[in-house]
Amino acid sequence: MATIQLKRIYEPIAPADGYRVLVDRLWPRGLKKENAHIDEWLKDIAPSDELRHWFNHEPEKWNEFKKRYSAELKENDSVAKMKTILKDHPLVTFLYGAKDEAHNQAVALKEFFK
Secondary structure, eight states: OOEEEEEETTSOOOGGGOEEEEOOSSOOTTOOHHHHOOSEEOGGGSOOHHHHHHHTTOGGGHHHHHHHHHHHHTTOTHHHHHHHHHHHOSEEEEEEOOSOSSSSHHHHHHHHHO
């Protein structure tokens, strides 16, 4: 299984990023696709619009968000695709656009795959 790193998509690309996967449902604001340097955009692995809107990046909802997101992931076909990516690449960086580096879907996703 790959080593998973997390990184805001707005941070500069680095060789240590390995295989870069954007895990946001929406394209990051203000970022041109040619400047993103992503290997894959797996938008369907992101939380549903309903869950994303409910969470609204409110830290007090974090634990409940993780539970609900994990339940969604158990029914999500994109999980198989991500498992293949993690099997095929020794180092994978989950890219996200959120400002909160501790409470976002990439953090929850990394926990899910551990």
